[in-house]
Structure formats: structure tokens, C-alpha cells
Amino acid sequence: MFKLENVKFKDILEIDNLFIQDKLITAILGSSGGGKTTFLKLLNNMISADSGNIYYKDQEIEEYNPVELRRKVVMLAQEPQIFKGTIKDNFKITEEITCKQYSEDKVYKNLLEKVSLNKDLFEDASKLSGGERQRLALARVMLLEPETLLLDEPSASLDLETEDLIIKMVANYVKKNDRTLIMVTHNPHVAEEYADEIINIEQGKLVDQK
Amino acid sequence: MENAIVDIHLMQLVLAYIFVVILLFIVRKKNIGNESEIILASIRMTIQLIAIGFLLDYVFANQNPFFSVLILLVMETFAVYNIYGRVDGEISSELKGIIAVSMFSGTLIAIMFFLLGVIGLEPWYRADYFIPLSGMLIGNSMTGISLGVNHLVNGFKDNKRLIENYLMLGAEPSKAVEEINKKAFYNAILPTINSMMGMGIVFLPGMMTGQILAGASPLTAIRYQIAIMMGILGSVTLTVFFMVNRGSKTFFNKRKQLKENNK
Numbered sequence: 001m002f003k004l005e006n007v008k009f010k011d012i013l014e015i016d017n018l019f020i021q022d023k024l025i026t027a028i029l030g031s032s033g034g035g036k037t038t039f040l041k042l043l044n045n046m047i048s049a050d051s052g053n054i055y056y057k058d059q060e061i062e063e064y065n066p067v068e069l070r071r072k073v074v075m076l077a078q079e080p081q082i083f084k085g086t087i088k089d090n091f092k093i094t095e096e097i098t099c100k101q102y103s104e105d106k107v108y109k110n111l112l113e114k115v116s117l118n119k120d121l122f123e124d125a126s127k128l129s130g131g132e133r134q135r136l137a138l139a140r141v142m143l144l145e146p147e148t149l150l151l152d153e154p155s156a157s158l159d160l161e162t163e164d165l166i167i168k169m170v171a172n173y174v175k176k177n178d179r180t181l182i183m184v185t186h187n188p189h190v191a192e193e194y195a196d197e198i199i200n201i202e203q204g205k206l207v208d209q210k
Numbered sequence: 211m212e213n214a215i216v217d218i219h220l221m222q223l224v225l226a227y228i229f230v231v232i233l234l235f236i237v238r239k240k241n242i243g244n245e246s247e248i249i250l251a252s253i254r255m256t257i258q259l260i261a262i263g264f265l266l267d268y269v270f271a272n273q274n275p276f277f278s279v280l281i282l283l284v285m286e287t288f289a290v291y292n293i294y295g296r297v298d299g300e301i302s303s304e305l306k307g308i309i310a311v312s313m314f315s316g317t318l319i320a321i322m323f324f325l326l327g328v329i330g331l332e333p334w335y336r337a338d339y340f341i342p343l344s345g346m347l348i349g350n351s352m353t354g355i356s357l358g359v360n361h362l363v364n365g366f367k368d369n370k371r372l373i374e375n376y377l378m379l380g381a382e383p384s385k386a387v388e389e390i391n392k393k394a395f396y397n398a399i400l401p402t403i404n405s406m407m408g409m410g411i412v413f414l415p416g417m418m419t420g421q422i423l424a425g426a427s428p429l430t431a432i433r434y435q436i437a438i439m440m441g442i443l444g445s446v447t448l449t450v451f452f453m454v455n456r457g458s459k460t461f462f463n464k465r466k467q468l469k470e471n472n473k
Contacts, residue, residue: 048465066466071380081375097381
């Protein structure tokens, strides 16, 4: 699915050769500041490599329309930003910015259930706690039904329990819906528990893949 | 009623500088410490106005389209550099270019429409109308764009993560910056709107005051004032609209990525 050849980004990341498989959960493991988030951003063209090639489904990433690529390969940031307004507004804005038709309320409610966010659609989204925001952000991503989901390590401000819950939800979602998940974590136990493949990146270099 | 202008003699003018002396006295007494700036501002204002007085006197007496256009270009260029100087921090050369193009195009459209369409100036370059009226449109647009650029630059700085989040979800950059653009535009035109709100009640605008002092009937003066306010509003709106819409694009590269450093 993703193929990287001699990819270099500043002094942050340098990967000679890497292949990530379709419809699996791949964990990117490594200590913080090692280039993991940069790696994810390269995959959905939020940034471009200085040299080398990245292929998505056999096509060079730089040949894709970047916006269309990002709608297929959606990234969930470490600290997702919640849009102004209600929970429903957050869903509607997500659909609006990706040129989708608005869904019915039951679709939104169903998504909230999937991420175990027991809230009313008309509740003010800015009043949600850190973990609830992360879950709403995840529900927004699910609404887009991406082919591939890039999950950056949830913010350090979340407690371990909530972090684990979110990863579990994402993992269940991708398995049930036959999607691909590439997630960043510094926790080897999380990687072992959920991932089909583990890629180890340390100080910007690929250490091993298993 | 006597309509002649009350002339100010040189000695009377010197008397007016007593206000600067009072200000300097207060500043020194309170140890505020920017006396040199006040003195410099007073001297600059005096020299600049004397120079422009003689220049305009010559230009008005020798009506010529070349002079009018030249002075317009000098005003535009000065305004553009003034905007660059007023921006917090550094801005990219691309954004500087957009500012210059927006200033020139927006004000020129408004000036031409206003002078030829609304006032019906003949000949079009009649310097005693062309220069002061253009100056008012350019000056107000300069303030508008300065505010707009600052709000735009700070909007990008403060909302970097939010913009990135929009892009990560697959939004076009134009969607990702919609709110920032709206805010920058609104804040840039706000002073013009506010000044229109208070006009005639809170204060009498400069041009109207000048015309009344020069002997014009208040009813004629208000007509000009209303027209110039509409001209200013049009000019500020056009220049800021161009600048915000084109300017916000300079923060992204061709791959629709947020530039790390927009310099």
C-alpha cells in the first residue's frame, strides 16, 4: 500500500526502504522526537520529502491531488482541534469541508455510540474534556470513511486508560470495516497488543520491522 | 455672515507650538522619556507640511496630468512601505507583493470610480480635487490593509494547529482559513464603520471641517463628506478584500501544505 524509497526529510527522518501493507494495523514505535509524527505527515502529504519517493497504491504521492489524497488517507492529530459550536456542528463542518452531503442525525448519533461518547448532539463541543474531544475527533474521522487512518499518539494530557480506550476503538473500527491503520506510539505494549506489524523508528532511522 | 477665511499670521502660528511645549513639560516632569520623539514629530510635521504646501501651490497653479499621476504614485508607494513597517514581525516577499498589488489596484479602482463617476471631475486630473481626495482614499486603505495584514499574520500564527487539522481531514486551504480571512477582513474595515457611526455626532470629519472653515455651506460640505465616506468605504473594502483573499494563499505552497515559515 505505502512504499517508501530513499526518503529523506531534513535531519529528522531518513528511510531507505519500507513497505506498509494494506488492511492491517501497523504501529510505528519509537521514542519521542524520533520522527514518528513527521513520518505520518509524509504519508498524507501534509509535508513533502526533500528527496526520495513515497508511493500510495503504486502511485507517487506527489502525483495525487493533495486534498484528494488527504480525504483517502486521513490523519488524526495528536491534539485534535474541536470546531466551534455543537457536537453536531463538528460533524457538519467535517462534511462541509470535504464536500460531502450532510448526514441525518441518526448517523451522527450512531458514531457517538461507536466512540462511547454519551452526549447529546446539541451539546457545546468546547465543553468536552480532553478524552471526549479525542473521541469526537475520532468520530469525525469515521464519518469520512477513509481508506487509511493515520493515528498520531494521543496527547500526553490523556490518562493511560483513555488513551488505551481510544486506540481500542480505532483498532476495532478498522478491523470491522476492512481499513488500514497506521498508528504512532511510544508504548511497546500498545504496539504488541493491537498491531499486525511493528515498525521501529529511532532518531529518524528505521531500526527494524516485524 | 463673513465668508472670508480667517488667516493665521506667522506669529499666531508660532503661538500654536505652545501645545508642544506643554506636552514636553508634562513628559519631562513625569519622566515618560520620549521627548526626542515628540520634538522630531513636531519638526517633521512642520517641514513636511511646508514642503507639501509649496508643492501643491505649484501643482494647483500648473495643472498637468503628469503631476497628478506622479503625486498619486508617490502617495501609493509611501503607503505601501508604511504598511510593511507597521506589520508585527517579518512577512514574506510574496505577501509584500500582494499588499502592493492590492493597494494599487483597489485604491485606483475606487479613486477612478469616485472622481469620474461620483464627483464627475473635469478634467480628470484637476489637482486640487484629485490629490486630496485620492490621498484620503489611500490613507484610509493603508490603515485598513495594515490592520488586515496583522490580523491575517497573527491569525495564522495563533491557529496553526487548527488549520493543520482542517487540512488533515481533507479540507481545501481556502476552507481551512475561511474564519481567519473573515476575521481579518472584519477587523480591517471596522474602524471605517465605527467612524461612520460617530460621524456628525461624536465628531465633525476633517474634510467637512476644512470646507466649512474655507467658507463652504455646511450643506455642501456634508454632501462631499457623505460622498468621500462612501469612497473611503469602497476603497478600504476593495483593497482589504483583495489582500486578505490573495494574501492568505501565500501561507500555503503548491502542494497545499502550510508553509513552515512564511518568509
